Amino acid sequence: MTPSVSGSASDTVTAALVIIGDEILSGRTHDKNLPYLGRRLNELGVRLSEVRVVPDDRAAIVEAVNALRAKHQYLFTTGGIGPTHDDITAECIAEALDRRLIEHPDARAILDARYGPEGLTPGRLRMARTPEGAQIVENPVSKVPGFKIGNVYVLAGIPEVMQGMFESLAHELVGGAPLLSTTVVAALPEGDLAQPLGALQARYPDVGMGSYPFFGQHRYGASLVLRATDRDRLLAAKAELVEMVRAMGAEPEVGDDPV
């Protein structure tokens, strides 16, 4: 994507994500939250612009949170908010924002209702902790809430729960113009496409053009993805790209019009 599309415009709203968890870094668990958030944020006009994956380590979490919350309008974290000793996200966010860690009354009320006096073990009670001044983020899946403080949204790591929390907060996010995209698939070698595609990119600096090669046993080629906030410019570039691929002797597969 060209710099003019990827974020130099002052009206671009950006977000970052910190994925917290040794199990992601070890390869044991495959993260599914990045693709979900990338797609949904873009639909809301927010560009996911940077992601960091860090271990369950206090210094690493604090450093990543502080670096990214200063650079982006929104910061999301996933993981580390359960009841066990390795769930340290709440205390790390409190440290990063220099707030006291408190038992949040709204979170406590939810846990009381969910678990009852006998079920509310010390471990579960940990899940009521937030930095002072936080507001809870509702969890329609399994009740135990996340929280937000400033521009930092602290969500669960389990994808179904993370998605439920995100959808319960999505209405609060204020985005810019959504980045529209459309794809043209060309069964041509990327090396042949490179020069004419680069020439087309040069004539459309406001339309980001990405080439993503693929190959398998039966076919190969490249998915050419166009992205822009201006629908007319995007469609004009797409029409030229389709003609370009045809002129090279291949019938392009054209995706749906951008949404």
Next chain:
Amino acid sequence: MTPSVSGSASDTVTAALVIIGDEILSGRTHDKNLPYLGRRLNELGVRLSEVRVVPDDRAAIVEAVNALRAKHQYLFTTGGIGPTHDDITAECIAEALDRRLIEHPDARAILDARYGPEGLTPGRLRMARTPEGAQIVENPVSKVPGFKIGNVYVLAGIPEVMQGMFESLAHELVGGAPLLSTTVVAALPEGDLAQPLGALQARYPDVGMGSYPFFGQHRYGASLVLRATDRDRLLAAKAELVEMVRAMGAEPEVGDDPV
């Protein structure tokens, strides 16, 4: 994982990864390289300790590369080494390391052999560019090489190609003691496990204990993952954990002994 396990030991060899590509951040493409590298590096005694996902943006790539190559023994990058205008990794690495960008003779020879004089388009010729002083990394899958310079290894984004490149360089990596792991699955609520698990962790500071809850339509519980470099300590902690779960009234599913 406890700090004592996750990297404070001076003999721990760590690596970082920079995943380069708008298509990952947009959610269009799901990264498969992180889990592969996390798993394989650990087998070689190298701990993947930090990952950043950045857009196809020069400043962002340079910043991430310079931050991470200074903090870790090894830095890997994936993506952005193809023939099209949005493939800018080579020039970014050159800038980060303050080297000239050259046409590498070994890479050029591979491209000559692969494409011949007619097929070696200007776009494909871009794939011969490396920072001055780099060595090529062989690509057994599709020939076009990656490169390494200093402690930075620049690999393809396509998983099959990335894996081929990694396996061709893996013998060079010098790791520390591999982190052994074993898993005990308990069909118990994580909130009930939290306190006894925390107490067990306190008695085994050299064995990292992570709890990864799961739930589906038919079952729920937590995967309790133990990690340590000392096999005897790991097995001792595992035996205690198995007894702990049984004492709570659930028959644990016990994974294979650590490798």
